[in-house]
Amino acid sequence: MFRSELTRFADRSExxxxxxxxxxxxxxxxPIVYALPRxxxxxxxxxxxxxxxxxxxxxxxxxxxxxxPELAVGAVVDGAPPELVLNAEIAAATGASDxxxxxxxxxxxxxxxxxxxxxxxxxxxxxxxxxxxxxxDDGIATGASARAALxxxxxxxxxxxxxxxxxxxxxxxxxxxAEADDxxxxxxxxxxxxxxxxxxxxxxLTDEEVIAAIAAGERPPTPRR
Numbered sequence: 259m260f261r262s263e264l265t266r267f268a269d270r271s272e273x274x275x276x277x278x279x280x281x282x283x284x285x286x287x288x289p290i291v292y293a294l295p296r297x298x299x300x301x302x303x304x305x306x307x308x309x310x311x312x313x314x315x316x317x318x319x320x321x322x323x324x325x326x327p328e329l330a331v332g333a334v335v336d337g338a339p340p341e342l343v344l345n346a347e348i349a350a351a352t353g354a355s356d357x358x359x360x361x362x363x364x365x366x367x368x369x370x371x372x373x374x375x376x377x378x379x380x381x382x383x384x385x386x387x388x389x390x391x392x393x394x395d396d397g398i399a400t401g402a403s404a405r406a407a408l409x410x411x412x413x414x415x416x417x418x419x420x421x422x423x424x425x426x427x428x429x430x431x432x433x434x435x436a437e438a439d440d441x442x443x444x445x446x447x448x449x450x451x452x453x454x455x456x457x458x459x460x461x462x463l464t465d466e467e468v469i470a471a472i473a474a475g476e477r478p479p480t481p482r483r
Contacts (some may be wrong), residue, residue, distance in 0.1 A: 265425075265445050269459040270297065270396050273424035273444070274304025277394070280442045281305055281422050286390040289420075292316045292411065294395040294403055295377065296463040297453075302394035303475035305422060309392075313475050314384040316393065316407040317373055319366035321359060323352035333406035334363050336370045337383050341410040377468055387415030393438075396460075397453030398426035401434050408437035425456045 267273040289311045293302030299315070306313040317336040321344075323329040331354045332344035342363055349359065374380065391411050398404050404421060412419050421438040427450040431443055445456060454460035 267457050270300040274301035278305045278308035289390040291392045296468050297396035298394050299468050300471045301396050303471050317370045318403040318406050321362040334366045335406050335410040343406040386411050390418040391416040392420045394422050398423050401430040
């Protein structure tokens with residue numbers, strides 16, 4: 259644990275700068291930084307800038323159970339090709355047939371493509387094969403989206419998979435250790451009442467703010483005089 263559970267980051271950018279210091283210590287060779295939008299983007303921009311690494315997005319969409327949309331039977335992750343991550347037990351228990359899952363996958367992939375076109379002007383996903391990758395979010399609660407993204411990045415050939423987040427419950431971190439080679443978490447909070455409670459500014463990011471953050475991260479730093 260990096261700080262006490264009473265930590266409150268000023269905003270996502272501050273959390274990203276603090277996180278970047280810890281990730282740099284791993285001395286990753288030729289890394290790619292991946293953000294889980296929307297909230298993970300400003301955090302990931304700071305990490306990518308500190309590492310001098312390219313930034314991409316991992317877009318994950320949940321597939322909800324029939325009649326229970328909040329209960330995830332799986333998730334679809336963008337990429338080339340996209341990847342479907344299923345919880346077979348939940349799918350069987352809720353009657354999520356192959357036809358249902360295929361239809362949901364098609365709908366969610368359409369939304370993923372819409373968001374990628376909006377955020378990255380249609381830029382194709384980067385290929386993680388042969389690279390160390392760092393997956394960044396502004397915090398994790400259950401870890402469902404992070405798990406799907408980590409699984410997909412590893413399946414696509416990433417040589418080392420790192421999860422980097424400012425805050426998460428310790429039980430979630432423990433569950434995700436099977437998916438990541440390294441986990442950097444500044445605050446493992448035993449008392450966890452939501453990610454927003456660890457930030458002074460945790461406003462809902464707009465698409466325009468996400469696009470601006472990505473653009474800022476892609477510009478070379480201004481030389482110091």
